[in-house]
Structure formats: C-alpha cells, structure tokens
Amino acid sequence: MLIIFVSFWVLLGLGVFFVAMRGGPRGAVEGSEIGRPQEGSKAGQRMVTLVVVVLFAFGLAVPALVLSFNGAHKAAVAVGGLHLNAEQQQGRELFARSCAVCHTLAATKSVGRTGPNLDVRVGQDIATPAGRKALVLGAIAEGRARGFGQMPALLYQGKEAEEVANFVATVAGRH
Numbered sequence: 001m002l003i004i005f006v007s008f009w010v011l012l013g014l015g016v017f018f019v020a021m022r023g024g025p026r027g028a029v030e031g032s033e034i035g036r037p038q039e040g041s042k043a044g045q046r047m048v049t050l051v052v053v054v055l056f057a058f059g060l061a062v063p064a065l066v067l068s069f070n071g072a073h074k075a076a077v078a079v080g081g082l083h084l085n086a087e088q089q090q091g092r093e094l095f096a097r098s099c100a101v102c103h104t105l106a107a108t109k110s111v112g113r114t115g116p117n118l119d120v121r122v123g124q125d126i127a128t129p130a131g132r133k134a135l136v137l138g139a140i141a142e143g144r145a146r147g148f149g150q151m152p153a154l155l156y157q158g159k160e161a162e163e164v165a166n167f168v169a170t171v172a173g174r175h
C-alpha cells in the first residue's frame with residue numbers, strides 16, 4: 001500500500017519535473033520572445049495533456065490496486081490478526097456451511113447455541129494446538145451425544161475434516 005502511494009507521488013513529481021524541463025522554461029522564454037508566441041502555448045498544452053493523462057491513469061490504477069489488495073488481504077486475516085493459509089480459509093468456509101448453525105465461534109461470527117461454544121470448549125479448555133485439532137477431528141468423526149444434545153457424525157471426512165479441524169484449532173479462543 002505504501003509503495004503505491006510513494007510511487008504515485010514520485011511519478012507525479014517526475015512528470016511535472018520532466019514537463020518543466022522540456023516545455024516549461026523553454027516555452028516560457030520562447031513565448032516571451034517577440035514573434036514566437038506559439039511555442040510556449042504548444043508546450044503548455046502538452047503539459048496539460050500529460051498531467052491530465054497521468055492523473056487519469058492513477059485515478060484508475062490506484063483504486064483498482066487498493067481494491068484488489070484489500071480483497072486478497074482480508075480473506076486471509078482472522079480474529080486477533082491471525083493469518084490463515086489457503087487450507088484454513090477453506091476450513092472457514094466449511095465451518096460456516098455445516099458447523100456454525102450449532103456452535104458459537106468468534107472467528108466466523110457464528111452464535112449457534114445447540115452445541116458448546118468452541119472458543120471456550122476448544123480454545124480455552126485445551127492447551128495445545130495438537131490437542132485442539134484432535135478434539136475437533138474426533139468430534140467430527142464420531143459425532144457427540146453425551147447428554148448435552150446431538151451432533152451428527154461424519155459431517156466431513158478426510159481432507160475436509162482436516163481443514164475444518166485445522167481452522168478451528170487455529171482460531172478458537174483467539175479474539
């Protein structure tokens with residue numbers, strides 16, 4: 001982001017400098033000379049055109065870059081400034097689709113109340129990342145019915161179960 005803004009001002013500065021060197025001084029001098037007023041105004045026109053073109057180009061380029069940058073950036077950022085890799089982003093999608101209805105998890109802004117709050121049950125109760133992941137994987141594989149309601153087994157399997165477990169283990173309780 002900084003680079004874009006810096007290069008904007010550097011390029012604008014260079015453009016103005018360039019124009020001043022080419023057209024500015026010479027145009028001004030020649031324009032003031034008797035009998036050759038055309039040169040100056042031509043250079044002036046060129047300068048105006050150049051400035052307009054430069055401003056227009058940046059008017060398009062800067063917002064476009066900012067938009068695309070922001071989009072990519074935000075998808076990877078989770079609660080607490082955590083950075084999610086592609087696999088964990090996928091896990092977030094899957095969690096939102098099949099787990100969020102029953103579970104509260106700050107990272108997905110879900111507030112389900114059928115099952116336990118995973119920020120507490122996974123994030124606070126379990127100390128290690130490996131332990132958290134194992135608990136989530138186990139719950140997905142076996143389901144749960146320990147007298148606190150029903151969680152169906154095998155909502156996800158294989159790679160998808162891994163991705164969800166990875167995501168939950170990473171973000172639970174981090175807010």
Ligand code: HEC
Binds near residue numbers: 095140156
């Ligand atoms: C239909 C509602 C429902 C859905 C959907 C659901 N759960 Fe659950 N979940 C529960 C309930 C209820 C419990 C507690 C059951 C019990 O302990 O008796 C639970 C427990 C858990 C636990 C804690 C397990 C433990 O041993 O303490 C984890 C972790 C969990 N769910 C993760 C998930 C994930 C990940 C998904 C999505 C793949 C999911 N749940 C989908 C209802 C649901």
